[in-house]
Amino acid sequence: MSFKLTASRAPARYAKSSLRAPYITKSHDLGKRWSSACTWLTQTPETINPEDILSSIPTTHHQSNSNPVPLLLVTPSLAHWLDPTSPFLTEYIKKLYQNTNNKPDTIYAVAAVIDKIPNSTAKSQASLEEFEGLSSLIVGEANIKWKAAPPRRIGGPADEEPNFVVSVNDQSSAHAIGLRLANTVFINGKERTFLGMRWVASESGYILADSKSLASCVVTSTETNIHSTVALPLHPVTQRRKVITGMGNILRQLAKSNDGSSDEPMPASTELEKELPRYIDEHNIVDRRVSVWALVEKADNQVDSQSPSTQDRLTKSLRQGGKLHRVMSGGGGWGKKMGLLSLDPEIASPTTITQDQGIISLDQLFESDSAPDEPMETPPFFESGLIGEDLSHLSQVANPGDLIQFFVAVEPTASNGLTNEAARKYCFGVVSETEALEIPTNDVKEKLQLVENTFAAMSEKAIFYSQPVLQAGTAVESSTKLDIPGCRVILESGKP
Template identity: 30%
Template sequence: MAPRQQLPVGRAFPIGASLEEEISHRTTEPPMAGTGFEGIAYAMLPAAASVSSTAPLPSDHGAIDFVIAEHTADDKVFCDTLRLPLANTIFHTGRPTTMTLSTWKTHGKAEPLTLLSQSNISHHSLRLLGHDPSMGHIISTLSIPLLPLTVPRRVEECMGNIIRRIVASDGEIVTASSELENVVPRFFRSRGQPAQATTAWALVIPAKLKKTISEKTDQLLTTLPTEGKDSKTNREESWERLWRSDPPVWNTLVSKALAKGARLHRVLSGGGGWGKKAGLLSLDPVPAKVSLSAGNLPPMLDDPEDFASTLIPVVRDGDSIQFFISPTSNLTAEAGKSDSLERLESTDKTKTWGWELGTVPSTVDSIPGESWQHASPASKHVTLFRGGFGALTEGGLTLTRHLKANQGDKARSVDMTTVDVPFSRFWAVDVAEDRGGSDDVGEPDVD
């Protein structure tokens, strides 16, 4: 089922704050309104901003791509896109998704527009940055509310999306799920919460990034505020202080790692099993870019190891994995407070510039009436936020880096990851700046 969508509340720039300060702040602050509101968002862009895109997989799922960065290096063109899945509209329009592409002709300011063509489409792209240097450049941030559970561990054995063994801190090769099985109960105990079902994510880290990510994790643990007079704590106590911090210690570990080529995967299952299947970890797979018909499906797809052989490997030689968790209780409480009409009406609606795309918790499995996301608005009040455009989805945002080696070549994806952590936000703003007329718009500025 395709995800539904909401609109985020625009966030104004504080008076006196510099752009750099606000970008740093938005990278680690919780979203202002958790699940957003119903409404309409529109943006006016030049014709060059409308570009074609590749069809999503599976093909019956609609999506809109936002080109968020373009730059050149070594005569190669890199293009970063963020894909937002379209909402399911089958009960409203009779189609799985609804998106219309139309072309109009202008006849002057006082004359009405003439419709030249119109078609229903399932996928399309919008370039947030035009090719005209006078449009400035995009500065962006990506906020992913995750806390680390472990340090990076090198993967020793895997197949497809199934990880079998990792290398522990003492160099011993252990089952992939062993550390995660031990650390999750500790996470809840440190917060004074009973053990409960939860979701974990695995950050797959290229070998060249492992040292950097390990050092940043250590830095996060050693710079925590002290509790009491005794500032000396051992390693395990540092982890527990991090997990029970209130408010949570939001950080940029994941977002900065993704900007450098790491990939984020939801942990689907792990632990248990007997014999060769004991301790396996199953990660959210990267589907192969081929369609399998009923006639050529491999037999016994219910076996994790057989299914793994049909998928693109999620781990490459030398990669490491680091586990993360989202402090759901903190975020749900904050979202419940934010998603109120009273707070919406009191929000500053000036200087709410920028693009804002993000994720919200899924309501597919929740019972109507039990989740605050199902609550009907008690007011018909309409609020207008000028200068901002956004959308929130219950599905994941897909970040892809495309590479075009030569001008006439077709772009191919070189890195792809899905961000499906609830309350994640991508925010970007156009900065008017003279860049000397260069075609190179610089490296993407994602913190």
């Protein structure tokens, strides 16, 4: 028996406003406290204009940094604001520096188009809503590195994903979140809009002197007492079992026993082929298409079998180095291919790009040409080793002796992990596939909402989360790819 493992994505729909101009509200009042991060949320982007954003920028948005560099993330409905011919960027830079006595001669900035922005303020069903809008973070020039986009390789992949990474560090640990950007082909003809910019001082303010497309950007922000909240809308459909055999990203055999009493093998898809149709029938899933994820853990991961919360179980596993992989295909087949499962092999750490050749400081990018003179190498995808039955070039997703359990995606539920409104927050997630709740026409969501001290973004594709874990008494970095619709990672500073 075979089963379908597919995922569809439907854009969320929101009630439209009858307002002609937005009413700006603040999520909380920080007084004169410096706000390095600001987010503007709207569900009616057609009713706002650049002045609505510019007039509500806090006067202290940049004053804590020497040589501040603004990062701007906008959703597709506002992507035209990033066009050099649009007055928004010029007025935004001018606004940031209008109260500064010692204006630098050169200013750098980063701008990108993202898919959505999550609600980071509500602790109810409203926290699931996904907005249009803009999010801004100000960092010092020394805290950002970038890499120019290379020319398209002949015969190379049609879509080479850029890397946007935010690393949040405190005194003892570092967390990093990598974000896949929005596809803007139907907006401006570019697969991704990801720009590094240089502005020079003039009598009237600042003038855009140069702009380059980026391949990578790594931003580092220093905080105190980081607290992380991870929301993973998953439900278990199989038992936790030992991996017996596999190669690369292909699982071949799992243990029949789920208590470790025996290593007698069975085809990897056996239990999933039985339990997945049962789950679909019990929950009346009409189109019978579901997405499945595998949680891969080391044998020494500690699991509380009495815990009633799948969320707590998953969070604890990730903090011990567990990794989630989408099941790409599997089930059915015969002979050597009977019962195989193929897992998404992508687990790269979002911070590994900091070691890439070409990651440089801001001023270095504009001192030299971004395009290398030497010809690009043949893409690894076209090397003979990755075609056919040879899997030796793929990294090992699950080793013999590891433990694995399968989950299906469920509708996300409201998060209540945030308690301190004054704390700085970094909120990232994956766009949900479910439709948004109907919103009353007099609801605050109809208005432009300013959320101070928050930097936030969502991707329709995936985010990557890296966090410190202890292995054999040593702190190491553990990363996982998160592409579960509705998942969230929130880093909050200032927690005791």
